[in-house]
Amino acid sequence: MKQPILEITNLHAGVEGKQILKGVNLRITEGEVHAIMGPNGSGKSTLAAILAGREGYSITEGQIHYYGKDLLEMSPEARAREGVFLAFQYPVEIPGVNTTYFLKAAVNEVRKHNGLSEYDAMEFLNLVKEKMKILHLPEDFLKRPVNAGFSGGEKKRNEIFQMVVLDPKLAILDETDSGLDIDALKVVSAGVNKLKRQDNAQLVITHYQRLLDYIIPDFVHVLFNGEIVRTGGKELALELEERGYDWILKEELQTA
Amino acid sequence: MTATEQPFIATMANPILEQFDRVAKRSANSEPNWLLPIRKAGLSKFSESGFPTQRGEDWRFTNTAQVAKLPFQLSEKSTSESLTSDILNDATFGSLGGIRLVFVNGFYSERLSDPHHNSNGIHVGTLSRGFETAADLIKQHIGKCASNDDNSFEHLNAAFFQDGAFVHVSANVHLEEPIHLVFVSTEEASGATIHLRNLVIAESGARFTLTENYFSIKGVSYVTNTVTNFVVRDSAFVEHIKFQDESLDAFHLATLHSDLGAASRYISHSFALGARLSRNTIRSKLNGPGLECVFNGLYITRKDQVADHHMVIEHTQPNCASHEYFNGILDDQSKGIFHGRILVQPEAQKTDAKQTNKNILLSDSATVNTKPQLEIYADDVKCTHGATIGQLNEESIFYLRSRGIGQETARRMLIHSFAGEIIERVDYKPAREELDQLIWSRLEQNPRLSENKQLP
Numbered sequence: 148m149k150q151p152i153l154e155i156t157n158l159h160a161g162v163e164g165k166q167i168l169k170g171v172n173l174r175i176t177e178g179e180v181h182a183i184m185g186p187n188g189s190g191k192s193t194l195a196a197i198l199a200g201r202e203g204y205s206i207t208e209g210q211i212h213y214y215g216k217d218l219l220e221m222s223p224e225a226r227a228r229e230g231v232f233l234a235f236q237y238p239v240e241i242p243g244v245n246t247t248y249f250l251k252a253a254v255n256e257v258r259k260h261n262g263l264s265e266y267d268a269m270e271f272l273n274l275v276k277e278k279m280k281i282l283h284l285p286e287d288f289l290k291r292p293v294n295a296g297f298s299g300g301e302k303k304r305n306e307i308f309q310m311v312v313l314d315p316k317l318a319i320l321d322e323t324d325s326g327l328d329i330d331a332l333k334v335v336s337a338g339v340n341k342l343k344r345q346d347n348a349q350l351v352i353t354h355y356q357r358l359l360d361y362i363i364p365d366f367v368h369v370l371f372n373g374e375i376v377r378t379g380g381k382e383l384a385l386e387l388e389e390r391g392y393d394w395i396l397k398e399e400l401q402t403a
Numbered sequence: 404m405t406a407t408e409q410p411f412i413a414t415m416a417n418p419i420l421e422q423f424d425r426v427a428k429r430s431a432n433s434e435p436n437w438l439l440p441i442r443k444a445g446l447s448k449f450s451e452s453g454f455p456t457q458r459g460e461d462w463r464f465t466n467t468a469q470v471a472k473l474p475f476q477l478s479e480k481s482t483s484e485s486l487t488s489d490i491l492n493d494a495t496f497g498s499l500g501g502i503r504l505v506f507v508n509g510f511y512s513e514r515l516s517d518p519h520h521n522s523n524g525i526h527v528g529t530l531s532r533g534f535e536t537a538a539d540l541i542k543q544h545i546g547k548c549a550s551n552d553d554n555s556f557e558h559l560n561a562a563f564f565q566d567g568a569f570v571h572v573s574a575n576v577h578l579e580e581p582i583h584l585v586f587v588s589t590e591e592a593s594g595a596t597i598h599l600r601n602l603v604i605a606e607s608g609a610r611f612t613l614t615e616n617y618f619s620i621k622g623v624s625y626v627t628n629t630v631t632n633f634v635v636r637d638s639a640f641v642e643h644i645k646f647q648d649e650s651l652d653a654f655h656l657a658t659l660h661s662d663l664g665a666a667s668r669y670i671s672h673s674f675a676l677g678a679r680l681s682r683n684t685i686r687s688k689l690n691g692p693g694l695e696c697v698f699n700g701l702y703i704t705r706k707d708q709v710a711d712h713h714m715v716i717e718h719t720q721p722n723c724a725s726h727e728y729f730n731g732i733l734d735d736q737s738k739g740i741f742h743g744r745i746l747v748q749p750e751a752q753k754t755d756a757k758q759t760n761k762n763i764l765l766s767d768s769a770t771v772n773t774k775p776q777l778e779i780y781a782d783d784v785k786c787t788h789g790a791t792i793g794q795l796n797e798e799s800i801f802y803l804r805s806r807g808i809g810q811e812t813a814r815r816m817l818i819h820s821f822a823g824e825i826i827e828r829v830d831y832k833p834a835r836e837e838l839d840q841l842i843w844s845r846l847e848q849n850p851r852l853s854e855n856k857q858l859p
């Protein structure tokens with residue numbers, strides 16, 4: 148039997164009195180790839196940020212369970228150590244923090260949490276070297292400060308690189324495809340597909356269908372105005388590409 | 404003394420005059436005869452200006468009243484033999500090799516020093532000895548810097564300086580190991596004032612690193628008033644690392660001049676960790692084309708410390724670069740002050756000048772006054788400046804936490820990296836590594852930053 152990894156039930160959330168998510172339900176089971184699509188401002192990044200544990204949101208109703216545990220009770224670092232990973236839509240530049248130092252610390256936090264011995268410099272290097280190649284990252288990348296002065300594409304590749312190194316159970320990609328050219332898109336998708344196994348899951352947030360040519364979803368959800376208004380298979384993405392979001396909204400209005 | 408000086412002198416605090424009599428007598432007996440007029444001029448200028456007040460632009464944010472209130476008392480030669488070479492070896496840079504001069508309360512300690520007199524083109528000794536062996540060279544430089552600046556502590560220093568280092572490195576001589584100037588205070592009484600004067604001359608093509616380390620054995624409110632002049636001739640490369648770690652009750656007033664020649668490189672670092680009040684008045688003249696200078700500083704303050712850097716860099720020649728980077732980490736009620744003025748004269752075309760001052764406030768009551776200024780009279784230049792004051796970036800903290808790094812570790816990483824931006828610029832690797840460790844452990848001593856402790 149496959150285990151559920153993530154169960155979001157009737158999630159209502161917002162900021163400063165503004166309601167953004169209005170009853171989201173989502174269930175992700177091991178081995179699955181889910182895509183969330185939706186127009187700008189529908190609440191996709193808010194959902195991703197709440198899953199990763201960003202502060203500043205008030206949860207007014209609903210629950211999130213991760214492997215049966217109450218996710219909302221966990222600190223961001225505890226979630227990460229238990230296998231939640233968010234690839235940021237806008238990765239943060241941290242000048243002065245060396246990439247090796249940062250990523251080695253992150254890897255070792257996860258290892259410590261799992262009762263494994265910490266990697267020394269050599270072991271860490273062996274772990275990351277090959278993965279850098281998958282993401283087409285330059286040699287000097289590890290010596291540079293985290294994201295500082297990186298191009299948009301480099302930042303996105305760095306997110307996926309970190310993801311591959313940390314090997315999460317639940318990977319959430321927030322518009323990783325936006326701003327990427329087709330070559331970079333292929334590189335990023337190859338990284339995500341390398342990660343895919345029977346005991347983990349990916350939640351891919353995107354604005355365009357394009358990414359889903361390379362990362363094939365099992366389920367596609369349409370988030371609109373804080374609610375999932377439609378769920379289907381990968382063909383739903385193609386339909387959205389052809390017809391836009393409007394037809395779904397019209398149908399929604401009719402049934403409502 | 405001339406008649407016009409009389410009224411000012413008459414109003415001066417008596418102790419200062421009385422003590423000057425002693426200095427003047429000593430000078431007449433043992434110093435070259437051109438020095439006494441310089442001392443008298445210093446006294447006279449100081450008597451005109453008095454201690455700086457906050458009404459003047461240059462001292463607007465720094466209150467020196469506490470210094471003025473102290474009984475003015477010249478430091479005495481320490482008779483204590485308790486200061487061992489072990490203490491010095493354990494001090495910052497103490498385990499790095501190189502030539503070392505040690506001054507205890509402003510007096511040269513022969514016992515603890517390892518000077519280098521006039522061999523292989525290297526001379527590292529005291530200024531008072533220099534008066535005997537290199538009087539003409541010293542004369543050329545010693546009074547020059549003081550005369551053109553309205554800096555009353557410098558004038559006071561001219562009147563009273565006791566001794567200091569005289570360093571002269573001949574043309575094209577490269578030193579592998581640094582020259583260390585160590586200034587240690589064993590003062591036990593409040594109000595003692597240590598006046599130091601250093602002169603460092605790098606002839607053309609010379610290359611070396613020089614450290615200055617100021618620290619104290621006891622916690623009393625004494626005053627260090629130090630003036631260091633650098634003369635860096637054409638194509639010379641000098642790295643200057645100043646580490647100020649005096650007692651939190653002490654006052655540290657420093658003036659740093661540099662006269663830089665064509666195609667020279669001068670990197671000057673200021674690490675200000677100690678003293679209740681520290682002020683670095685930095686003046687640099689870029690006298691030849693194609694030179695590069697960097698002023699790089701880090702101040703870390705807590706309690707009621709005040710750390711002030713006040714800088715004027717004057718570009719008078721084309722194709723020169725001057726970069727200033729100052730970072731501050733401030734806790735409790737402490738205060739940071741940064742004033743940086745870059746002046747680009749009309750003839751200084753193709754100037755590349757950059758100035759940044761960044762501050763992190765660890766407590767709500769810490770404050771910073773920052774004033775980066777550009778004054779440009781040339782048209783073909785590249786000049787930038789900027790300043791920031793803030794808490795640690797919450798976005799950065801969340802990013803690190805979202806990768807599994809704990810909140811406290813994330814905070815410490817960011818602060819360490821903030822200090823690291825400055826430390827990284829130290830060129831002499833052994834010093835850089837020592838500073839990195841030292842500053843890291845100093846930050847760790849702060850309960851707000853140390854491991855396993857929650858923020859209030």
Ligand SMILES: Nc1ncnc2c1ncn2[C@@H]1O[C@H](COP(=O)(O)OP(=O)(O)O)[C@@H](O)[C@H]1O
Nearest residue numbers: 162165167185186187188189190191192193194
């Ligand atoms: N911190 C915030 N403060 C105020 N409004 C916010 C905040 N974050 C998001 N919003 C608003 O919530 C809505 C959803 O935003 P977001 O989750 O970023 O959407 P998406 O990622 O789908 O484009 C938008 O209208 C946005 O303006």
Ligand SMILES: [Mg+2]
Nearest residue numbers: 191192236322
């Ligand atoms: Mg978004």
